[in-house]
Amino acid sequence: MADTRFTIGERLLPWLLAMSWAAAGYAVPPDLWSCRQELTLEFATAADAAQATVRIAALPDDKEWAFSTRWDDNLPDNPRLHDAMVRHGIKGTFYLTGTDPKQRFGREYARNLLAGGCTIGGHTQTHARLTGLPANAMFQEILGNRLERECQTDQPVVSFAFPFAAFDDPRNPAVREAITRALINAGFHHCVYLDFVRHNPDLPAGAISSGWQIKTGSTDIDLETVQAQLDRLTGKKAAYQRQSKLFFLGGHAAMTGAQWETLDELLTRLAGHDAWWYCNQNEFAAYERQRYHSHLWPVAATTAGLTRTITLERPVPAELGACVPLTLTIDRPVRAAHLDQGRLETRLCGDRTLVKVPFPGDQRLPERIDAIANPRNLPMPPAAAGSRDFPGIRVWLHVVPAGDQLVLKLTNRTGAPLQDVRVTAMLPPSCRTAAIRTSWSSIPPAGSVETAFPIRHEKTGAFWRGGRAGFAAAVDFTAAGLPGRLYATTQFE
Numbered sequence: 001m002a003d004t005r006f007t008i009g010e011r012l013l014p015w016l017l018a019m020s021w022a023a024a025g026y027a028v029p030p031d032l033w034s035c036r037q038e039l040t041l042e043f044a045t046a047a048d049a050a051q052a053t054v055r056i057a058a059l060p061d062d063k064e065w066a067f068s069t070r071w072d073d074n075l076p077d078n079p080r081l082h083d084a085m086v087r088h089g090i091k092g093t094f095y096l097t098g099t100d101p102k103q104r105f106g107r108e109y110a111r112n113l114l115a116g117g118c119t120i121g122g123h124t125q126t127h128a129r130l131t132g133l134p135a136n137a138m139f140q141e142i143l144g145n146r147l148e149r150e151c152q153t154d155q156p157v158v159s160f161a162f163p164f165a166a167f168d169d170p171r172n173p174a175v176r177e178a179i180t181r182a183l184i185n186a187g188f189h190h191c192v193y194l195d196f197v198r199h200n201p202d203l204p205a206g207a208i209s210s211g212w213q214i215k216t217g218s219t220d221i222d223l224e225t226v227q228a229q230l231d232r233l234t235g236k237k238a239a240y241q242r243q244s245k246l247f248f249l250g251g252h253a254a255m256t257g258a259q260w261e262t263l264d265e266l267l268t269r270l271a272g273h274d275a276w277w278y279c280n281q282n283e284f285a286a287y288e289r290q291r292y293h294s295h296l297w298p299v300a301a302t303t304a305g306l307t308r309t310i311t312l313e314r315p316v317p318a319e320l321g322a323c324v325p326l327t328l329t330i331d332r333p334v335r336a337a338h339l340d341q342g343r344l345e346t347r348l349c350g351d352r353t354l355v356k357v358p359f360p361g362d363q364r365l366p367e368r369i370d371a372i373a374n375p376r377n378l379p380m381p382p383a384a385a386g387s388r389d390f391p392g393i394r395v396w397l398h399v400v401p402a403g404d405q406l407v408l409k410l411t412n413r414t415g416a417p418l419q420d421v422r423v424t425a426m427l428p429p430s431c432r433t434a435a436i437r438t439s440w441s442s443i444p445p446a447g448s449v450e451t452a453f454p455i456r457h458e459k460t461g462a463f464w465r466g467g468r469a470g471f472a473a474a475v476d477f478t479a480a481g482l483p484g485r486l487y488a489t490t491q492f493e
Contacts, residue, residue, distance in 0.1 A: 086116030211246030
C-alpha cells in the first residue's frame with residue numbers, strides 16, 4: 001500500500017519528490033480517472049510548518065473501526081430489516097439478485113432499500129453458483145446484475161457478495177481466476193468475502209477491499225455468539241486490522257417471531273459508538289479505494305514560511321461508488337486550511353489536526369443511470385434505440401465481424417454540449433483485466449464521436465471462450481450541469 005505520509009519540510013525539490021514517488025508506484029494508476037486539488041495549510045509557527053507530517057487517515061475522522069451490515073437475496077422482509085437498522089442509525093448494503101419474473105423485487109423494492117444511507121450490492125442475476133459456470137456466463141451474471149440494479153436505483157453498485165459463498169474450485173484454479181477477472185472487469189472493487197481477497201494470487205494489490213463478517217445466523221440470532229465474535233475482533237485489534245478496519249453484521253432477513261426483538265436488541269448494542277464510522281459497504285469501499293490510490297506531495301513554500309500547499313491527486317467519485325471526503329491528519333496544530341479559496345473545517349484532536357477534504361464541485365456521482373442494449377450485435381442502431389433518462393443522447397456498442405474490435409458510437413442531439421465525457425470499456429474475462437479508457441472534454445450539440453477498443457484475448461479454450469461473450473461500455477458525462485451515466489452493451493459469439 002502506498003505510503004501516504006510526507007514531511008512538509010523535505011529538502012528535496014517538489015518535482016523531484018513527486019517524480020520519485022510516482023516511480024515507486026504511488027501515483028494514481030493510469031486506469032483510474034482522477035482529479036487534482038491544492039490544499040493550503042496555515043501554521044502558527046515556521047517550525048510547525050517545516051516539521052509537520054501529513055498523512056491520509058485510515059478511516060474518515062480517524063475513527064477506530066468502520067461498521068456496516070450485509071444482507072443477501074431478494075427477501076420479503078428486507079424492508080422490515082432495513083427500517084430496524086435505520087431507526088438505530090445503522091447503515092448497510094442489500095445484495096440483490098435480478099428482478100424476479102413476477103416483478104416483486106424490482107425498481108421500487110430496490111429504491112426503498114436506499115433510505116437512511118443504505119445501498120444495493122451485486123449478487124448475480126439468478127443467484128448462480130459461479131464456480132459451475134464457464135467464464136462468459138460468469139461475466140454476464142455479474143455484469144448484468146450490476147447494470148440492472150444501477151439503472152433501477154440511479155446509484156453505483158460496486159460491492160459484491162458471492163451466492164453460496166462460492167468463488168473457488170480447488171480442482172480447477174482457472175475458476176477462481178475467471179471469477180476474479182469477471183468481478184474486476186464488471187467494475188466491482190469491494191467484496192464481502194475477505195478470504196477471497198486474502199488468499200487470491202490472481203487479485204492485483206488494492207483492486208478489491210473487504211472486511212470482517214460478524215455472523216448473526218439467518219433465523220436464530222444468538223447474542224452471546226455475536227458478542228464473542230466482537231470481543232475477538234476488538235481484543236486482537238492490531239492483528240485483525242492488518243487485513244481490514246471494517247467489520248459488519250451479515251446474514252439474511254429470515255428472522256421470525258421473537259427473533260425480530262432479539263435483532264432489535266443486537267442493533268441497540270451496536271449503535272452509538274463514538275469510535276466507529278457507521279457506513280454502508282459502498283462508502284467503505286470508496287474510502288478504501290481512494291486511500292489506497294490517492295497521492296499527495298508538497299509544493300513550494302511561501303516567503304513567510306507559515307503556510308504550505310499540498311497537491312492531492314485522487315480517484316473521482318464515479319470511480320469510487322460514493323462521494324466520501326478524505327480525512328488528512330497533521331501532527332501539528334493547524335490554524336487554517338484552505339481549498340480552492342474556500343476555508344475548510346479543522347479539528348484539533350490532542351496534538352493532531354484533522355482536515356476533511358471534499359471533492360471538487362464538478363466531481364459528483366451520476367444522478368441518473370440508464371443503459372442501451374444491443375443483444376444482436378447490430379452495427380447500426382435502429383431508430384427506436386435510445387435512452388428514456390437521456391433523450392437526445394445515444395450510445396451504441398458493437399463488435400466487428402472479425403471479433404478483434406469493440407466499436408462505440410456516441411451521438412448528442414440534446415441541443416447542448418456534453419462535458420467531461422469518460423468512457424470505460426468492460427470486456428469479458430478472457431481479455432486483459434485492466435479496463436480500457438478514452439475521453440472527450442466536450443461533444444458539441446448535434447455532434448457525434450466514434451472510437452474502437454482492441455479486443456485481445458489472453459485466454460483460449462472452451463471454458464474461457466465458449467458461449468456468447470458480453471461487452472459493455474460505461475459512459476460518464478455532464479449534461480446541462482448534471483452528471484449522468486449511460487451504459488451500452490452488446491453480445492458476440
